[in-house]
Amino acid sequence: MTQEQQKRSAAQAALAYIEPRLSRKSIVGVGTGSTTNHFIDALATIRHKFDATVASSQASAARLQEHGIAVLDLNAAAEITVYVDGADEVNAARELIKGGGGALTREKIVAASAAEFVCVVDESKVVDVLGKCPLPVEVIPMARGLAARALRSLGGHPAWRENFLTDNGNIILDVHELMIEEPQAMEEAINNIVGVVCNGVFAAQAASVVIVAGASGIRQF
Numbered sequence: 001m002t003q004e005q006q007k008r009s010a011a012q013a014a015l016a017y018i019e020p021r022l023s024r025k026s027i028v029g030v031g032t033g034s035t036t037n038h039f040i041d042a043l044a045t046i047r048h049k050f051d052a053t054v055a056s057s058q059a060s061a062a063r064l065q066e067h068g069i070a071v072l073d074l075n076a077a078a079e080i081t082v083y084v085d086g087a088d089e090v091n092a093a094r095e096l097i098k099g100g101g102g103a104l105t106r107e108k109i110v111a112a113s114a115a116e117f118v119c120v121v122d123e124s125k126v127v128d129v130l131g132k133c134p135l136p137v138e139v140i141p142m143a144r145g146l147a148a149r150a151l152r153s154l155g156g157h158p159a160w161r162e163n164f165l166t167d168n169g170n171i172i173l174d175v176h177e178l179m180i181e182e183p184q185a186m187e188e189a190i191n192n193i194v195g196v197v198c199n200g201v202f203a204a205q206a207a208s209v210v211i212v213a214g215a216s217g218i219r220q221f
């Protein structure tokens with residue numbers, strides 16, 4: 001099975017997982033990325049079974065609307081039943097690195113607003129220690145140099161994601177070569193850097209469940 005097929009199969013498993021949890025009043029939180037795109041396409045098949053969605057990016061909002069699915073502003077949504085999103089890395093404690101697509105801040109906000117966070121990944125995303133992939137950090141543009149120096153002092157090698165602005169108008173520094181042995185401590189330390197809006201470690205609030213699609217099928221933990 002190709003990685004793309006695994007992503008599609010994980011997304012279909014996520015749909016099967018959330019469907020019994022939904023009512024006609026439910027709001028579904030929807031993440032960003034290629035795995036989530038498969039989930040959006042699958043969600044369209046049950047659009048009569050929930051009320052509306054909240055999206056973590058303009059790209060996901062547009063895809064949902066193309067399917068005729070209502071997208072609400074987060075502040076207009078009373079309660080989000082479940083949030084479904086992919087990840088760049090997942091460890092056994094369901095802690096994540098996210099933000100490969102640059103939507104980490106809105107993803108963390110929608111995830112924090114949901115009663116349950118379902119993370120959907122292909123097998124390649126499962127790691128023992130977070131940090132094999134670069135850690136995205138969203139930074140206010142004028143603080144780029146200041147934040148980069150502080151990230152270096154934490155042991156990382158930040159690289160500016162050039163020609164990219166987040167939906168919030170900020171830049172991304174991708175921090176290479178961080179072995180994140182203590183995700184919660186690292187998340188907090190990076191949040192404390194002046195000029196940092198948000199970082200892609202999701203540990204203070206990890207996923208509630210991770211659905212993994214691999215060569216031997218679907219598993220969840």
Ligand code: 5RP
Pocket residue numbers: 031032033034035036085086087088097098099100101102103104107
């Ligand atoms: C976007 C994200 C994505 O969930 C993450 O990058 C995984 O993407 P994909 O499903 O395309 O592999 O955090 O900001």
